[in-house]
Amino acid sequence: MNEEEGIVYSKENHLYDHIRFAGQRPTQIGVSKPRIDGVPKVTGAGKYTGDLKFPNMLYGKLLGSPHAHAKILSIDTSEAEKIPGVMKVITAKDVPDLKYGISPARWDENVLCIDKARFVGDKVAAVACVDEETCYKALKAIKVEYEVLPAALDYHTAMEDGQPQVHDEYPNNINTEIHHKFGDPDKAFAEAEYTRTDICEGHRTYSSPIEPHSAISIWKDGKLTVYCSSQSVHYFQYYIAREFGLKMGDVHVISPLVGGGFGQKLEPTGLEFCGAVLSKLTGRPVKMFYDRYEMFQHNRGRHQGHYEVSSAWKKDGTMQAVKVNFITDGGAYTSLGIATAYYAGGLLPLTYVFDHFQFDLLRMYTNLPACGAQRGHGAPQPKYAFESHLDNVAMDLGIDPLELRKKNVRKPYTTTCNGLQIQTCRLGEAFEKLGEMTDWDKKRKPGHLPKGRGIGIGSGSFVTGAGYPIYRNDWPSSSAMIRVNEDGTAATLYTQAVDIGQGAYTVLCQEAAEAMGYCYENMKIVAGDTEVAPLDFGAYASRLTATCGWACKRAGEEIKAKILETAGFMLHLPPEDLICVDGVISSVSRPKVKPLTFSEVAKKYFIIKGPLVGTGVYTVPRLGGYHKGAPVATSICYSFCTQAAEVEVDEETGEVAVLQAWDVHDAGTVINPALMQGQVHGAFAMGFSETVSEQVLFDDKGKIINGDFGGYRVITALDVPSFTNALIPSSDEPSTPWGLKEIGEGSNNPTMGAVRNAIFQATGVSCEKLPMSYENIWRAIQKKKAADAAKK
Amino acid sequence: MYLPDFDYYAPESVSEALDLLTEHKENAKVICGGTDLLPKMKHELLAPKVLISIKKLPNIKKIEYVKGKGISIGAAATHNEIVFSEVVNSKYPSICNAAAQMAANQVRHVGTIGGNIVSAVPSADLPPILIALGATAKIAGPGKERVIPLEDVFTGPQQNCLEANELLTEIFIPDGDMTCSTYHKFALRRAGALAVVGVAVALQTKGCADGACSIEDARIVYGAVAPTPMRGVKAEAVVKGKMATDDVFEEAGKVAYSECKPISDFRASEEYRRNLVGVYTKRCLKRAIENGHK
Structure with missing residues (x-):
């Protein structure tokens, strides 16, 4: 009897799925590949400076x-x-x-x-x-x-006449001042049905990288x-x-x-x-x-500021105009602080729509260590003030804080009043999802949560790479080169990009392998070196996965084109008929033709033509408006996210515990889900630590008094709340490779506001001052009790 | 941040150690875990010319129950040895809990009970609960040995009653009538943080199982709110001989609020510390009665 008699074959044929769906279905990205530098780092074999x-x-x-x-x-x-x-x-x-x-x-x-x-x-x-x-x-x-x-130590008063001059060239210690007006904010405020002003005080923090x-x-x-x-x-x-x-x-x-950078x-x-x-x-x-104490002196930390936020509304909860007036403490030198200053207000119009915006800021010189860029560059503290303000407005107008945000949420393919061009935006969907995940409506009902418990929300958005380099030049932002080993068994990616712990080397190799039709596991990387690798501006402004990603993708595509051309020659088929996925080259029209491996084709290429090299370059297109400072906050693409925190406040001691925190991200295509989760979770933990614990303190002579990890309390793993991260999946962002978005910095934008707003619901106490330390919360509770008693 | 030069001795008997102390006097420091001493030397707050390690002294790490008398803990027993000691856990888990709340695991592995006492840092976590349980300190000196109440060891912030040629060798927690005890620490993060306030309570109660709970005897100790660990004598007086009710606890908290003597520093203000002592005294009393020595 014929052995094959009676066999029923599946009606579907998945044999060449990987080829049929190539292009739609990436194999090297969207996968949690292990870190390329993971083993040397955790075993101690890796070398730091x-x-x-x-x-x-x-x-x-x-x-x-x-x-x-x-x-x-x-x-x-x-x-x-x-x-x-x-x-x-x-x-x-x-x-x-x-x-x-x-x-x-x-x-x-x-x-x-x-x-x-x-x-x-x-x-x-x-x-x-x-x-x-x-x-x-x-x-x-x-x-x-x-x-x-005499020293100028208080940025609130450093501009007054008679204060010590930090730099003779800058009268009244004004390092920079910003006076932006978009639309007609004065008219909008004059005609508004409702306006409100709040003031928040920030604090000075340092990112404290381990290395x-x-x-x-x-x-x-x-x-x-x-x-x-x-x-x-x-x-x-x-x-x-x-x-x-x-x-x-x-x-x-x-x-x-x-071992960590965070901007510093x-x-x-x-x-x-x-x-x-x-x-x-x-x-x-x-x-x-630097030893740790010197790190605190020379590490350019987060600016503290005095944040006045006003807004004008229709009674139905439509936001019409915003005015912000900030004073920030720059310390003794500028560092990256001019950009920080423009970011402080410039990023605010991203998450919510309003047509009229006034942004005034003074960045002060003081006789304290200089401040610069720190994760979320300039955004987290102003965003805290703004998100706090929104909950106060929501209370005044009798509208649920989440509803108020949904009503005014940023729409895709729009331009902000200050000229920032947004492509995709799914913040609205993120709000919806957050509402479901947190059981928001129920928890916000008065009396639903037990006494001392509350839930709050915040939102954030950040640049996926800055639109302009730090010093003026016409270099492309990123370039990359891939050289395939002679026998085709490995490929090395060369770029000046730097992995500071965020996982850039892993992600860039995944992007290169995807574009090449190769396997991540065969990738090597030589990076962070000006002599052997081509130019990239480096790890800042959440840029690498997108901008250097473009360069890696283009370099990889060049390799793939060469591979397909050579394979076509070897198979006597036109290159257009060939497809290269996971290191296997096959024919689309003739599936029975035996596939070739990437390595045999690469080897052939070397024999015939010499080194198999692909290069890629990416230049950010001209972005943004024409006003002074317009380049800052421009980006090819913006990420969006929202976070919520549920807190329990001990009213007798001011202790606050976050019982659960949630994050929903509009992050586009995710290249490495595990690394993405790590970034979001890490950013939240860092943001939470800044919210409730960290603060650099000085004595009355300007000397840091808590420049060590006993006194400067970065929270420990035990203090990090339980955290859930969800995505609004998409891949249609047109400005970035595969439609990805930044993940590293926007993620700590909403944190302070979410925690503040949760405490606000839990206690009715408004934390107008950072950090929301136990003592500061206790004081705010005492103040409210006294005020309530006085009312009676 | 560099250790200055010093001579190092590791005597193998108490008498040898005492001889060295007598010889070098103020120039010498006793070292065991070094978690307090070495950072101070690196920060140039101390520059002893001689370090005398007590690690090799016989029985210096021993933890044992002396039948009918109490628990003896050698001065060089580490915090983690106390945390995981069956002897201590079976009798006073409250001491183990206090040790477990200290610093970080690395420090608990090397830091010792003796160091925690003689360094006399006002925020130290072990002294309050040990004092509440009536512990004594054995101090060896040339040709003599004295045993004193632990609370008498502390004479001021980072100051103790030991002479330059004396050595703390043992802590003893006598069997007593206390039926419950607890130590409650308030710190600004969940690990690696000094106590902003610590309150220890040991009580002798009667009739609690029958629902008519009275407090026969009480010892209350505050940490981090005075130059030394401080007995809450007035708060003790409030609860002694009273029925254990929330009102009594509340009243004891109020008295604790006013009798403690905190200072303001960058961790907490005086006012806030007072508030915490009040709240924690109240909570400790309740917790001790509910949980026994746990």
Whole structure:
């Protein structure tokens, strides 16, 4: 009997599904591939800058000013130089006097203070010694004579006449001021049925990456090599070359593994500049790093601000106009603070629609450490003020806070009143979903939740890559190169992009493999290196997956085109008839033709034509309006998200516990779901920590009093609330590869507002001040009790 | 952030340790876990020329029940050894709970009960519950040994009653009549945080099982709200001899609020600490009665 008799075959044939649906159904993205750097990081095999050693390497340290504001009268280094093992001591006279800063809008920093020190810790001198211990001895032996000056420590009053001047060039300590008007806010307010004003106070926080800033500088034969913990090797290369008058090609910047950045490793600091000089003068490699306390002084943290928010409404809950008036504490230098200032107000029109907007801001110089970019750049604190304000408005108008937000939510393919162009937007759907997930309507009903419990909401939006580079140039934002190994068994992606822990190297390799029709598991990456990899601006503004992703995709597509052409030659078929998925090349029209493997085709290519290389480049199109500061907050694409928190407040102690937190994201196509979850969860935890716990504190002389992890309380894993993350799936965002959106920074936009609004429902107490620490909440409860008692 | 140079000794007998202490006096510091001492040295707050480790002393880590007398804990027993000690858990789980709330796991692995006492940091977590349970300290000196109530060890913030040539060797928690005890800590995060306020309560109760619960004896101790761990004598007086009711607890809380002596620092203001002492005294009394020594 024929063995095959009686067999019933499936009527459907899935044999070539992977080919038939290729293009619609990616195989290398949308999958939680393991991190490419995961094993070396968790086993300790991976090398960070601090792990590197070079023959004859010296150690360097900076001497910081003990005064917040002081004239430097004299510096005597002679005693320090006598100490055995001290190889070099440098002061301002030994370093270039060209002022620098990451933001070309204000170059206001000196490598070492020339005339005066402007905050406690401002760099006055530097040493290079045979070991670290000797450095500390040397620092103590440097004698600096100061004339202590009165210091401007309070940004609220720093603009007043008679206040100490931090920089003579900037009268009244105004570092920058913004006065934007879009539409006719005055008229809208005058004619509105309802208006309201609220004021919130922010606080100064620091992101506290686990790995401290560090740099190893090697100046040899006219060429400078710097290994450093950096988010952007390109900006480091540019600014280091500029400072020393070197050709960019003679400055080689390498970022090994980086243990967290959060915005604060975007700019070179005294470590790179002084390290370079010390290396040049000693002829030896010099390693410099900040200890944790110095991290607090030199790490450019989040600006604190005074946030006044007003809005004008129809009684039915239609938002018509918004006016915000902010004052922020910039500290002693500009850092990236001009951008921070524009972001503070510029991002507000993203989540809700209003036609009239006035945005005024003063960024103040003070004699405190400089502030810069920190995850969510400029947005989280203003967003907290705005989301708090919205719940106050909702209460006044008698409208549910979620309903009020839904009514005014941003629509897709619209332009904000300040000229930001939005493509896809599913914030409205995210609000719907959040409502369902949280059982919102029920929980908001008066009396439903037990006493002391409440639920609150906030929303956020963020740029998927900034529209413009930090210094003006016409470089493309990203470029990448892929070289396939001669035998085709591996491919290496080259780009200057930097993985700072967010998973960029993994995601970029997935994107490259997808575009190549290859397998992620065969990908290698060489990145964060200015000499071997092509330009990318680095890890900031939540840009890499999109902008560098474009470059990787294009490089991968070039490889794939070459592979298909070669395979066509090998199979005697036209390349258009071939498809390459998961490293297998097959014919669409002739499914019986034996498929070729990527590696055999790649090998053939090398034999015939030489190295199999693909390159890709991406330039952001011209975006945004024409007003002053218009470039900031522009982006090819915006992410949207909303979060809710359910809290329980202990009214006797002010303790607040988040029982559950929810996040719903309009994140477009997700490249790596596990990494996405990690980013969102991490951002929420970080935002929550800033909300309730973290704050940098100073004494009355401007010295940090809690510059360690005992006193500066980043929350622990035990304090992180239970957290649920959901997506509004989509893949139609046209501006990004595969329709993806940023995930790293928008995610901590809504957190502060959501927690504040939950406490507001739980207790009726409005937390108008950050952090919402137990004591601050307790005080607010006491104040309300006293006020309620007075009413009776 | 660099340890200054020092000489290091690891004596193997108490007398050898005492000889070294006598020889080096103020220049010497006793080290065991080093979790308090070494950071202070790195921050240049202390610069002892000599460190004398007590880790090799016989029985210095021993935890045992002395039949009919009480629990003896060697000065070098680590917090985690106390947390997981069957001896302590079977008698006073409240002590284990206090030890478990301290710092982080890494610190609990090396930090010791002796260090927690002699460093005399006002926010230390073990002293309040130990004092509430009537613990004593055994202090060895040249040619003599003295046993004193634990509360007498503390003379001020980071100051203790030990002479330069004396050594704390043992903590003893005597069998007593206390029927319940607890330590409740208020800190600003759930791990790795100092107590902003700590309250320990030990009570002798009667008739609680029958629903007519009276408090025969009480010891209440406040941590982190005075230069030393502080006995809440007035709050004790409020509850002693009373029926255990919410009103009595409330009243004790009010008295605790006024009798504690906190200061303001960057962790909490005086006013807030007072409030917390009041709330926690009230809650501790209730919790102890409900949970026994758990």
